[in-house]
Amino acid sequence: MVKLRTIREAMLILSIGICAVAQDNPPTQPTPPPAFGQNAPILNPDNPPLSGLDEPSLELKTATRSFVSPMLLAAESGDSNGQNRIGGSGAEAVTTLMGALDLQKFWPKSDLFLEYIGGAGIGNDPYYVRQLQAAGLEAVTRWRTGQLSLHDAFSYLPDGSYYAETSVGFPGYGIATGGLGLNTLPGMFHFNSTATGIGVGDIPRLQNTALADIVQAITPRSAVTIVGAYSNSHFYHNTDDLVNGDQTTIEAGYSHLISRHDQLAAIYAWQLFRFPLNAGGEIYNQVVNLRWSHTISGRMNFIAEAGPQYTDLRYNGTSNTSWSPSARAIFRYRFEHTSLMASYEKFISQGSGFFAGADTQVAQVSVRRPLRRTYDLLVEAGYSHNSRLQPLIIAGVSANNYDEEFAGATLRRHVGREWDLFAAYRFGEVSFDAPVPLGGAIGKTNQRQVGTVGLEWHPKPTRIE
Numbered sequence: 001m002v003k004l005r006t007i008r009e010a011m012l013i014l015s016i017g018i019c020a021v022a023q024d025n026p027p028t029q030p031t032p033p034p035a036f037g038q039n040a041p042i043l044n045p046d047n048p049p050l051s052g053l054d055e056p057s058l059e060l061k062t063a064t065r066s067f068v069s070p071m072l073l074a075a076e077s078g079d080s081n082g083q084n085r086i087g088g089s090g091a092e093a094v095t096t097l098m099g100a101l102d103l104q105k106f107w108p109k110s111d112l113f114l115e116y117i118g119g120a121g122i123g124n125d126p127y128y129v130r131q132l133q134a135a136g137l138e139a140v141t142r143w144r145t146g147q148l149s150l151h152d153a154f155s156y157l158p159d160g161s162y163y164a165e166t167s168v169g170f171p172g173y174g175i176a177t178g179g180l181g182l183n184t185l186p187g188m189f190h191f192n193s194t195a196t197g198i199g200v201g202d203i204p205r206l207q208n209t210a211l212a213d214i215v216q217a218i219t220p221r222s223a224v225t226i227v228g229a230y231s232n233s234h235f236y237h238n239t240d241d242l243v244n245g246d247q248t249t250i251e252a253g254y255s256h257l258i259s260r261h262d263q264l265a266a267i268y269a270w271q272l273f274r275f276p277l278n279a280g281g282e283i284y285n286q287v288v289n290l291r292w293s294h295t296i297s298g299r300m301n302f303i304a305e306a307g308p309q310y311t312d313l314r315y316n317g318t319s320n321t322s323w324s325p326s327a328r329a330i331f332r333y334r335f336e337h338t339s340l341m342a343s344y345e346k347f348i349s350q351g352s353g354f355f356a357g358a359d360t361q362v363a364q365v366s367v368r369r370p371l372r373r374t375y376d377l378l379v380e381a382g383y384s385h386n387s388r389l390q391p392l393i394i395a396g397v398s399a400n401n402y403d404e405e406f407a408g409a410t411l412r413r414h415v416g417r418e419w420d421l422f423a424a425y426r427f428g429e430v431s432f433d434a435p436v437p438l439g440g441a442i443g444k445t446n447q448r449q450v451g452t453v454g455l456e457w458h459p460k461p462t463r464i465e
Helices: 002-024 159-165
Strands: 067-079 092-106 110-124 127-143 146-156 205-219 222-235 245-257 262-274 282-296 300-315 318-334 339-349 358-371 375-388 401-415 419-438 441-457
Touching (some): 300 339
Antiparallel strands (some): 067 092, 067 441, 092 110, 110 127, 127 146, 146 205, 245 262, 262 282, 282 300, 300 318, 318 339, 339 358, 358 375, 375 401, 401 419
């Protein structure tokens, strides 16, 4: 009896304990599923809608902290064709001094990136000082099922920019100089310069590129996008009859996520290229492309697209229409220690100042690899072929087509956390099919080689939260 009483008391104490625990920990209510748009696959930043401007990045995600970051750069360059003349000119030394100030600010549903770059290229034979000015903006605001993003890159970059942009790279984000890294139609970011970035003499030029992008998810796997873009380029002190112009693009697209790694998109775009009346009038271009991407987050990204384009050339009261293909392919791959990028594009371009519109094909490749712990090596090369769209009677250089090729390498050594030493080499050549004037001379080939050494200072960013 005593033993039975002891068991009953133990069971009573256990029951009371269980009841107490149950009162302290009420039953968990089932968690409702998240609202559409909060985690919709089509809005995933690692694989964003294919018809919009955002593209997958292979870079590691950085901390979302607001800060201001300055940078300073000083470089000395030796140029084999200092006056950038057809047929060549004497060697020249150029000093480049630049500074950059970057700001990034984050809010719960919005991001803002601003950049300013200022500096000068100083030559010694003859002595000159040419200013370098650029400013850039990226702004994004999001809602439950979509987002709006704005981008702008404004620059006044005369010939002195060659020693920074094509030899060592601008400090900072690069958004002020058009390095927006966005997913667009073929040729969208070859608005204002020659297709591979080679300079056009010592003529100062003003450039601006502005874009707006709206993304709206309609299902967890589908989204529609609208993109508007405008670009303008103007050459000052123009003794080589280079052609000013602007370009407007309106683009609509539909994206569908067909698997975790694959997307399909359909894009329609309307484009208008405008030139002074005595230099070529207008070019209307309509493009329909199908686009496909395969993305493995953080490792590989491949985008391919193709489709027809209908072009209407209007000059001197006449109209000339034609059909041609538009295409683009971009491949990015990150190995354990090496990053590779290769691309090909075929599109209608503004003509780079040489022509009032051109049929352009561009191929580029770059490889970046760290060497040991403190060195970083970048090797890149590119080629483009450009054919005149307007007749020879229209303003521009007196050639039917031209080719460009470039190759270069930059080696950086990180000295502590705030300093970089670098050395760079760049080869560039422009070849025309007929003699043209450039830089005060007449010929068919313009070749340039530049070697650069320099120092860059990038202190620790200052938080502004």
